[in-house]
Amino acid sequence: xxxxxxxxxxxxxxxxxxxxxxxxxxxxxxxxxxxxxxxxxxxxxxxxxxxxxxxxxxxxxxxxxxxxxxxxxxxxxxxxxxxxxxxxxxxxxxxxxxxxxxxxx
Numbered sequence: 001x002x003x004x005x006x007x008x009x010x011x012x013x014x015x016x017x018x019x020x021x022x023x024x025x026x027x028x029x030x031x032x033x034x035x036x037x038x039x040x041x042x043x044x045x046x047x048x049x050x051x052x053x054x055x056x057x058x059x060x061x062x063x064x065x066x067x068x069x070x071x072x073x074x075x076x077x078x079x080x081x082x083x084x085x086x087x088x089x090x091x092x093x094x095x096x097x098x099x100x101x102x103x104x105x
Contacts, residue, residue: 013085047075
């Protein structure tokens with residue numbers, strides 16, 4: 001079983017997305033946060049279950065999709081580090097994920 005560690009930037013990302021959705025539909029925002037947390041929680045038992053982001057083909061990063069979000073993470077064998085939560089329609093820039101990974105260390 002891997003330990004799942006949320007980075008502060010990833011939590012802030014999720015919070016910002018939920019705040020935006022809550023402006024129109026607070027129940028939908030709560031539901032999204034719950035679904036994302038549950039989906040990420042499954043990584044403890046299945047840390048390599050996420051796909052490799054197409055934009056980062058040969059990287060160590062993986063993603064899970066919980067519409068409308070992409071959750072980017074890295075697994076080091078014992079720990080899953082959740083690095084970024086973003087709207088799935090936004091372009092992914094490797095520098096954004098890599099900088100958060102470096103800042104975590």
